[in-house]
Amino acid sequence: MSKYEFPVTRTATPAAKPDPDNLGFGNYFTDHMFRIDYTEGKGWHDGRIIPYAPIEMDPAAAVLHYGQSVFEGLKAYRAKDGRILLFRPDMNAKRTRNSNKRMSIPDIPEELFVEAVKAAVRADADWVPAKEGTSLYLRPVIFGTEAFLGVRPAKQYTFLVIMSPSGSYYKGGMKPTKIFVENEYARSVQGGTGFAKISGNYAPGLVSQEKAHALGCDQVLWLDGAERKYVEEIGTSNAFFVIDNEVWTASLELGTILPGITRDSAITLLKDWGYDVKEKRFTFQEIYDAWEAGRLKEVFATGTAAVISPVGEFFWEDKHMVIHDGVIGEISQKLFNTMSAIQRGDAEDKFGWTVEVEL
Numbered sequence: 001m002s003k004y005e006f007p008v009t010r011t012a013t014p015a016a017k018p019d020p021d022n023l024g025f026g027n028y029f030t031d032h033m034f035r036i037d038y039t040e041g042k043g044w045h046d047g048r049i050i051p052y053a054p055i056e057m058d059p060a061a062a063v064l065h066y067g068q069s070v071f072e073g074l075k076a077y078r079a080k081d082g083r084i085l086l087f088r089p090d091m092n093a094k095r096t097r098n099s100n101k102r103m104s105i106p107d108i109p110e111e112l113f114v115e116a117v118k119a120a121v122r123a124d125a126d127w128v129p130a131k132e133g134t135s136l137y138l139r140p141v142i143f144g145t146e147a148f149l150g151v152r153p154a155k156q157y158t159f160l161v162i163m164s165p166s167g168s169y170y171k172g173g174m175k176p177t178k179i180f181v182e183n184e185y186a187r188s189v190q191g192g193t194g195f196a197k198i199s200g201n202y203a204p205g206l207v208s209q210e211k212a213h214a215l216g217c218d219q220v221l222w223l224d225g226a227e228r229k230y231v232e233e234i235g236t237s238n239a240f241f242v243i244d245n246e247v248w249t250a251s252l253e254l255g256t257i258l259p260g261i262t263r264d265s266a267i268t269l270l271k272d273w274g275y276d277v278k279e280k281r282f283t284f285q286e287i288y289d290a291w292e293a294g295r296l297k298e299v300f301a302t303g304t305a306a307v308i309s310p311v312g313e314f315f316w317e318d319k320h321m322v323i324h325d326g327v328i329g330e331i332s333q334k335l336f337n338t339m340s341a342i343q344r345g346d347a348e349d350k351f352g353w354t355v356e357v358e359l
């Protein structure tokens with residue numbers, strides 16, 4: 001039994017459920033949300049489920065001025081037998097602890113995080129869609145609410161879990177993406193915040209995303225902040241490169257890469273299947289050279305939203321590279337099928353990744 005009990009206030013005006021065929025991503029919000037507050041001296045208190053609604057904040061709240069804010073992203077899946085499954089929520093809880101620490105936000109114990117997520121899902125269990133490819137996207141967010149304009153950690157915080165039913169990422173099948181290799185702006189630097197899922201890491205990347213879109217690309221590949229040489233990530237997902245019989249992905253040790261849970265799961269599965277996975281530092285020039293020599297077999301990105309996103313093309317300075325003839329590679333497809341099946345309870349969960357939300 002959990003030591004956390006959260007009282008539930010149900011909405012008097014439940015919303016109509018959106019059409020499961022047209023959910024998209026992040027468009028609809030469920031009837032309820034989880035909320036807990038933090039006050040210095042008192043700790044996290046008054047965890048509760050309340051109707052989803054706008055929140056009131058002081059105009060001097062710390063988050064609005066200095067961006068003291070952390071978020072997470074995970075999904076609840078509907079299994080064929082009706083059960084609701086979470087995918088490795090303990091990993092989101094651990095990552096939140098690291099993000100909070102970097103942002104001088106008080107620690108959220110792992111159990112509080114997981115129980116908050118479960119309570120939220122339980123309150124809106126009827127919002128977990130059942131159609132193939134759909135899920136309930138969960139967005140935990142923690143931010144400083146104290147009204148004070150000095151630059152120091154806030155003494156008051158709010159932690160919410162909001163939820164959004166989301167559609168199949170790949171309507172009409174998985175489609176390889178076109179990627180713009182960003183050689184001007186950087187996402188992350190050593191000693192910075194790249195490893196933490198903090199709100200402030202994302203708005204500065206929008207300008208690059210706009211550059212990519214203007215060039216007809218879907219996403220950005222980020223290079224390292226110091227030299228713009230080393231491969232880091234693709235958009236808000238981790239990047240993998242299949243070169244001959246090895247699979248390369250950027251290593252986490254410099255603290256510039258977001259440690260994706262899908263990344264970790266892909267590495268575990270690939271190793272289990274006998275692939276030689278190398279977590280290391282490598283340049284985009286090395287990738288280009290491997291491509292030129294015909295040794296770059298597949299490229300894909302990993303993240304909660306799409307699970308696996310195969311890359312079909314790169315645009316790097318004046319160079320244009322087509323990967324695997326622009327069609328989905330074998331490894332990308334196998335990872336996508338396997339991971340999606342485990343998440344929905346359709347395949348053996350040999351690593352114990354899924355967690356049922358008991359109703």
Ligand SMILES: *Cc1c(COP(=O)(O)O)cnc(C)c1O
Pocket residue numbers: 073197233235236237238258259260261262263302303304305
């Ligand atoms: C969230 C995120 C990822 C993917 O992490 P998952 O846990 O696999 O969803 C990768 N990179 C960045 C920058 C992210 O914000």
